[in-house]
Amino acid sequence: MTSSSRAVLAPLYEQVRNATLALVAPLAPEDCVVQTMPDVSPTKWHLAHTSWFFERFVLESALARSYRPFDSRYEFLFNSYYNAIGPQYPRHQRGHVSRPTLREVVEYRRHVDRSMRQLLEEAPADLVESHAFAIELGLNHEEQHQELILTDIKHVLCTNPLRPAYAATPAVAGTETALEWLPFDGGLIELGKDGAGFSFDNERPRHKVHLENFEIASRLVTAGEYLAFIRDGGYRRPELWLSDGWSACQREQWFAPLYWVSTGDDFTMLTLSGARPLALFEPVCHVSYYEADAFARWAGARLLTEAEWERAAASAPVTGNFVESGFLHPMPSARVAGAAPAAAQLFGDVWEWTASPYLPYPGYQPFDGAFGEYNGKFMCNQLVLRGGSCATPGRHISASYRNFFPPDARWQFSGIRLARSPHRAPGAPA
Numbered sequence: 001m002t003s004s005s006r007a008v009l010a011p012l013y014e015q016v017r018n019a020t021l022a023l024v025a026p027l028a029p030e031d032c033v034v035q036t037m038p039d040v041s042p043t044k045w046h047l048a049h050t051s052w053f054f055e056r057f058v059l060e061s062a063l064a065r066s067y068r069p070f071d072s073r074y075e076f077l078f079n080s081y082y083n084a085i086g087p088q089y090p091r092h093q094r095g096h097v098s099r100p101t102l103r104e105v106v107e108y109r110r111h112v113d114r115s116m117r118q119l120l121e122e123a124p125a126d127l128v129e130s131h132a133f134a135i136e137l138g139l140n141h142e143e144q145h146q147e148l149i150l151t152d153i154k155h156v157l158c159t160n161p162l163r164p165a166y167a168a169t170p171a172v173a174g175t176e177t178a179l180e181w182l183p184f185d186g187g188l189i190e191l192g193k194d195g196a197g198f199s200f201d202n203e204r205p206r207h208k209v210h211l212e213n214f215e216i217a218s219r220l221v222t223a224g225e226y227l228a229f230i231r232d233g234g235y236r237r238p239e240l241w242l243s244d245g246w247s248a249c250q251r252e253q254w255f256a257p258l259y260w261v262s263t264g265d266d267f268t269m270l271t272l273s274g275a276r277p278l279a280l281f282e283p284v285c286h287v288s289y290y291e292a293d294a295f296a297r298w299a300g301a302r303l304l305t306e307a308e309w310e311r312a313a314a315s316a317p318v319t320g321n322f323v324e325s326g327f328l329h330p331m332p333s334a335r336v337a338g339a340a341p342a343a344a345q346l347f348g349d350v351w352e353w354t355a356s357p358y359l360p361y362p363g364y365q366p367f368d369g370a371f372g373e374y375n376g377k378f379m380c381n382q383l384v385l386r387g388g389s390c391a392t393p394g395r396h397i398s399a400s401y402r403n404f405f406p407p408d409a410r411w412q413f414s415g416i417r418l419a420r421s422p423h424r425a426p427g428a429p430a
């Protein structure tokens with residue numbers, strides 16, 4: 001950040017914090033306290049934890065003795081995973097905590113917001129400047145939790161047999177869009193965040209990667225295509241699955257994507273707008289890496305690597321069906337067959353599983369201090385996903401952004417794009 005940090009950060013702080021409250025507005029207090037599985041955090045926890053981040057990493061440092069913590073016990077309750085800060089309340093038991101109440105957590109947010117405004121509007125410029133990175137990180141962190149608020153509450157509401165809707169959003173049936181294969185030249189490419197501006201540490205440094213020629217699908221895999229995989233015995237054919245994936249499939253008794261409900265010969269789909277008939281032309285969603293990989297094998301293709309994805313997306317506009325569109329669900333591709341060779345749906349709709357393990361780039365340097373725990377310590381046993389989803393704030397995404405989840409995770413808006421390697425006869429020139 002520069003000397004204009006105050007001018008940039010003050011309005012951005014208001015925008016991001018208000019966007020969080022707007023997401024929570026449709027919910028009843030009772031919705032906000034439920035934890036339906038260990039990966040799901042109650043909405044109340046998200047509201048408190050994102051405030052704790054500013055309190056702990058900005059206010060307690062910047063305002064020092066003049067800052068009065070709202071409740072010193074919150075450091076244990078709402079620290080997520082920062083061992084450098086101290087012990088944490090167990091993640092899988094966050095739904096066990098009925099106090100503080102939702103009302104008290106909202107008051108906690110107001111307390112933090114008042115102090116942040118004091119800092120951003122009245123503190124000396126050099127004090128704001130020295131905390132600009134922590135504030136910007138806190139805002140990007142809050143945007144990540146905005147997406148988690150939606151994915152977690154979707155799990156909460158879809159677990160409820162009454163099938164409550166989060167919001168009434170329009171369903172768009174769309175029309176069938178032919179899948180085309182778009183070729184990309186291989187060679188030495190550069191990968192990772194370039195230049196100035198905020199990025200997470202896991203996006204840097206920019207570095208060189210060699211790629212072979214490859215082709216990617218012009219759009220995402222649709223629900224209709226995935227239904228064909230199911231009807232061809234996709235969930236009953238171990239030869240299509242990775243060993244770990246087949247074990248997960250058997251153990252969890254998967255038979256379709258998460259939120260697909262069997263109705264005999266057909267399926268309905270649970271969405272943030274309640275139950276809907278299966279929409280065949282919209283992207284399939286809520287599949288694990290294992291399912292994405294098995295589908296790709298069934299389809300005679302493969303998943304992209306993250307380097308291939310970034311090569312394809314680097315020159316594409318960062319536009320798409322993000323949370324601001326209000327659909328809160330992936331949309332059918334609007335790409336016209338035969339149009340200019342550009343891939344559709346690279347950004348928004350669903351996170352695209354890649355075949356790349358989540359690893360540090362060559363020369364990776366974690367953020368300093370406790371922020372070093374933000375990304376680096378999770379670089380094991382997870383796969384990279386790219387492109388953002390219909391629950392991601394559009395401002396948050398770029399071509400270099402790396403999301404990551406374990407291969408059996410299904411509750412995020414995660415989907416599939418296919419790739420393939422052009423066939424080259426043995427001995428043919430490269």
Ligand SMILES: [Fe+2]
Binds near residue numbers: 049080141145
């Ligand atoms: Fe967090």
